[in-house]
Amino acid sequence: MRQSKRTGWGGQRQGAGKPPGEPTKIVRLPIDIAEAARRAAEARGGNASGIGGFLRGEVRTSASAPLVTAAVACGFPSPAEDHLDRALDLNELHGIGRADVFLVRVAGESMTGRGLFPGDVAVVSKGTAPRNGCIVVACLNGDFTMKTYQRRGNRVKLKAENPAFPDIDVPEEAEFQVWGVVTGLSRTF
Numbered sequence: 001m002r003q004s005k006r007t008g009w010g011g012q013r014q015g016a017g018k019p020p021g022e023p024t025k026i027v028r029l030p031i032d033i034a035e036a037a038r039r040a041a042e043a044r045g046g047n048a049s050g051i052g053g054f055l056r057g058e059v060r061t062s063a064s065a066p067l068v069t070a071a072v073a074c075g076f077p078s079p080a081e082d083h084l085d086r087a088l089d090l091n092e093l094h095g096i097g098r099a100d101v102f103l104v105r106v107a108g109e110s111m112t113g114r115g116l117f118p119g120d121v122a123v124v125s126k127g128t129a130p131r132n133g134c135i136v137v138a139c140l141n142g143d144f145t146m147k148t149y150q151r152r153g154n155r156v157k158l159k160a161e162n163p164a165f166p167d168i169d170v171p172e173e174a175e176f177q178v179w180g181v182v183t184g185l186s187r188t189f
Contacts, residue, residue, distance in 0.1 A: 100127035111162065114148065129181070131149070139177050140175070140176050141174055146182070
């Protein structure tokens with residue numbers, strides 16, 4: 001333990017500092033997303049200084065609903081009571097509560113061609129390896145983006161799924177990391 005010669009104060013204190021856990025990194029977020037993260041963390045009674053709690057799905061209660069296994073036509077009604085299966089737990093379906101799964105709210109319209117619209121909540125798995133054609137959440141030079149992942153040799157392209165937005169060719173010298181692969185989606189009407 002090192003102390004200040006002048007006052008005798010200072011040095012390490014037991015229990016002081018950031019608790020060990022996942023490594024962290026400073027990133028830039030749009031102000032509206034940073035504010036939403038702060039509000040979400042505070043609403044849960046958590047630390048408002050980080051985004052980690054905002055992105056992690058929490059299983060607080062187990063809720064389920066009956067699952068109808070018969071296909072539901074969008075035209076004429078079909079009697080479905082004979083086709084009830086076991087209850088479906090949406091937390092289980094999306095892996096909510098697993099350490100490798102987080103949630104992120106979709107912002108922008110660059111992925112509408114793949115069915116992701118502003119306000120949707122994407123389920124993202126850090127444990128799933130990216131492959132060509134999957135949708136990823138990536139950090140490129142400190143900025144987050146959600147795009148279709150395409151890799152050819154050592155070259156990576158992040159493809160926008162809306163012709164109004166450009167694709168991103170990831171330069172070799174760029175600071176680039178795939179945070180996870182989108183595995184599910186939640187949308188309310």
